[in-house]
Amino acid sequence: MTEPLLMIPGPVPVREDVLQALAEPVRSHTSAENAAAVRRAQRGIRGLVGSEAALVHVFAGSGTLAMEVALVNHARPGDRVVVCSEGFFGDRFAEIGTALGNDVVPLRSGWGRRLDxxxxxxxxxxxxxPALVTVTHVDTSTGVLADVAGLVAAARECGALVVLDGVCATGAVEESMDAWGVDVVITGAQKGLGLPPGLTVAAVSERARERRAELGSIAAYYADLRRWEPVMEEPTRYFSTHATSLVRALGVSLDAIEAEGLGPRFERHRRVAAGLRAGMAALGLTPLTEAAALAPTLSVLAVPEGVAEADLRAGMAARGVLVAGCLGAFAGRGIRVGHLGNVGAAEVEQTLRAAASALGTDPAAALEAAGADLGALTA
Ligand SMILES: Cc1ncc(COP(=O)(O)O)c(C=O)c1O
Structure with a gap:
């Protein structure tokens, strides 16, 4: 059976050369080769998040572990943590902060809307x-692209450290950690970095490292960045075993990202998003996200009157394209289509054809509408 095209805003399609790197013989976690791969990854991540000097941590885990790492290392129990939430993943910071005993102040924008x-x-x-303010760059539940520069500026005025969740943005949307004044950017492997799931990534500023040092002992062990710091500064050292194959594959993916160039890569994401949305609009699916906040990495789309979103998703899956259902306040109202990483015109075309066919409609109008942004799509 051929694997379906992953257009869920979850794990993204992975390049063949990255898969080949994963299949190479496993390296020792303390070898010079692995240390070089960690350094290569750190250099590449600094480029993606826009920082000259952040210390980049890369270890086995997920995006959620990275969120927890960002909170537990930089705020004490009882500290005020302001959470800028634009959906399900923003709210996750509030849940983590509550679990860690922070005094959480959630600010909620309303589903599909941007926080002021x-x-x-x-x-x-x-x-x-507040000790800390969290911002979610793109909330994968609502498709909202946050006003990061504005939110970070406001947070810095009150002296807070700022944590940015880049899980649905880093590597696909421009990030300027140093220029914005962000202290910690976190992400996982499986979206803009173009890998299978399995990595926790955190780029940490000098200011955040000072905060970590001030906190002294914290209620974490594997998630304690002070235990990882010596390893990330000299990756032949041991604290916990490196995810050696994923780190090696990350280097291959970063090579491809850098060869494309960040400017052209971000522009491709904008064009893919515009093309996909134009095509879907021709099929009667329109964004649930407010127009000013549409993210370039996924589309959250209301289904037309009389269409059950679960039936549309099942119909598309039967035609080889996986999209996701909506979460929270949007549950049952539409579908979520991811378009980040290695997605281009061919994948948009396949998705539009699957949607049209599942809806029992001719794809021509959708392909033509998408072609205005993507070119070469007309049937
Ligand atoms: C914006 C955002 N933050 C955090 C997460 C959590 O990441 P993970 O599922 O890797 O734990 C996700 C997952 O999709 C996400 O989209």
């Missing part, structure tokens, strides 16, 4: 200064 930086200013003024 003034809300952060109001929250800062309304109580003790």
């Amino acid at each position: 930086p003034e809300e952060v200013r109001r929250a800062c003024a309304a109580g003790p200064a």
Whole structure:
């Protein structure tokens, strides 16, 4: 059976050369070769997040572990943590902070809408200064691209450290960690980095490292960045076994990302998003996300009257294309289509054809509409 095309905003399609790197003989976790691969990964991640000097941690885990790492290392139990939430994954920071005993102040934008930086200013003024403010660059449940520069500026005015969740953005959307004043950017392997799932990535500023040092002992062991720091500075050292094959494959993926060039890569994501949305609109599926906040990495689309989203997804899956259902307040109202990483015109075309066929419609109008942004798509 051929594998379906992954257009879920989950794990993305992986390049053949990256898969080949994963299949190579396993390396020792303390070898010079693995250390070189870790350094190569760190250099590449610094480029993607826009930082000259952040210390990049890469270890086995997931995006959620990276979120937990960002909170447990930089805020004490009882510290105020302001969570800028634009959906399900923003809310996850509030859940983690609550589990860690932080004094969590959730700011919620309403589903599909952007949070106004003034809300952060109001929250800062309304109580003790927050130790930390979290921002989700793209919330994968609502398709909202946050006003990161605005939210970070507001957070910095009250002296907070800023954590940016880049799971659905890093490597696909421009990030300027140093210029924005972000202290920690976190991500996982399986989206913009173009790998199978399995890595926790955190780029940590000098200011955040100082905060970690001030906290002293924390209620974490594997997630304690002070235990990882010596390893990330000299990767032949041991704390816990490196994910050697994934780190090697990350280097191959970063080579491809850098060969494409970040500017052209971000532009490709914008064009793919515009093309996919134009094509879907021709099929009657329109964004649930407000127009000003549409992310280039996924589309959250309402299904037409009379169409059950589960039936549409099942119909598309039967035609070899996997898309996801909606979460939270949008559950049952539409579908989520991921288009980040290695997705291009061919994948958009396959997705539009599958959707049209599942809806029992001719794909020509959708392909023509998408072609205005993507070219070479007309039937
Ligand atoms: C924006 C965002 N943050 C965090 C996560 C959690 O990542 P993981 O599923 O790797 O734990 C996800 C997962 O999709 C996400 O989209």
